[in-house]
Amino acid sequence: GELSQTIADAKSVVVVGENGRVELIRDPAATNMQISAAIRCSADTEEKAAARVKATKLIAERDANGKVRVAVEFPPLEPMYMAGSNDSASIVIRAANLDGIEVSTSNGGITVGAFAGPAKLETSNGSIKLTDYAGPIDARSSNGAILASGVLAPVVADTSNGRIEIALAPQAQGNLELDTSNGSVLLELGEGWQGTVTADTSNGKIDLSGGEVVRKSDMKNMNRTMTIGDASKATAKIDTTNGRVTVRSAKK
Numbered sequence: 001g002e003l004s005q006t007i008a009d010a011k012s013v014v015v016v017g018e019n020g021r022v023e024l025i026r027d028p029a030a031t032n033m034q035i036s037a038a039i040r041c042s043a044d045t046e047e048k049a050a051a052r053v054k055a056t057k058l059i060a061e062r063d064a065n066g067k068v069r070v071a072v073e074f075p076p077l078e079p080m081y082m083a084g085s086n087d088s089a090s091i092v093i094r095a096a097n098l099d100g101i102e103v104s105t106s107n108g109g110i111t112v113g114a115f116a117g118p119a120k121l122e123t124s125n126g127s128i129k130l131t132d133y134a135g136p137i138d139a140r141s142s143n144g145a146i147l148a149s150g151v152l153a154p155v156v157a158d159t160s161n162g163r164i165e166i167a168l169a170p171q172a173q174g175n176l177e178l179d180t181s182n183g184s185v186l187l188e189l190g191e192g193w194q195g196t197v198t199a200d201t202s203n204g205k206i207d208l209s210g211g212e213v214v215r216k217s218d219m220k221n222m223n224r225t226m227t228i229g230d231a232s233k234a235t236a237k238i239d240t241t242n243g244r245v246t247v248r249s250a251k252k
Helices: 046-055
Strands: 002-007 012-016 022-026 033-040 057-062 067-073 088-095 099-105 110-112 116-123 128-131 137-141 146-151 155-159 164-168 176-180 185-189 195-201 206-209 212-217 222-228 235-240 245-249
Touching: 002 057, 012 022, 012 088, 022 099, 033 057, 033 067, 067 088, 099 110, 110 116, 116 128, 128 137, 137 146, 146 155, 155 164, 164 176, 176 185, 185 195, 185 235, 195 206, 195 245, 206 222, 222 245, 235 245
Parallel strands: 012 067, 012 099, 022 088, 022 110, 099 116, 110 128, 116 137, 128 146, 137 155, 146 164, 155 176, 164 185, 176 235, 185 245, 195 235, 206 245
Antiparallel strands: 002 033, 033 088, 057 067, 195 222, 212 222
């Protein structure tokens, strides 16, 4: 089933998903925020599942400041039927502009387009992808890659299992904190970024280029530092337990 809502004068958004992917698409032609949710429900018969889909609600409420809260309310399951985790809602939101995005989902990927303001994104199982996002980013996944391209800083990216790939916009300047327990890290710094990069891996190669590299290592783990321009301007801290680290600076 498909549910939809339209909200006028939306300025920011908070999405609380339980099971399913969340996608935010920047559409300059959108006059209002358009929200759609593809609903799937489980039950012991097809008829009961269809009835549960019909009873599911898409909640979209805007407060006085223009912050829209989006959530999906599933009907209660019959006590005998325990496979409730099979209920899912894939949420797609279109808007021309948003200044601040918060998304949490328990099982599904998060994709965010070229919006602005603070982004706080969290999924327990799925990848997180941002493109041309203009604002501070805090992205956390328990199981999945974190990919961001053309973004501004600061950026915090933390995953327990998955690779991290961050490519900053040319003018981006600010602190970066990239942490994965199992996966490679690729960081591409734009021309404008200056500061100190520290990279740490317990198992993998560290490849730093585009700045002044200081080589340090000990028996237990590999640790390297690189400075670019004004070393005190910002810090980029990269930590992986198992994976290679690659950092490239475009500063001329």
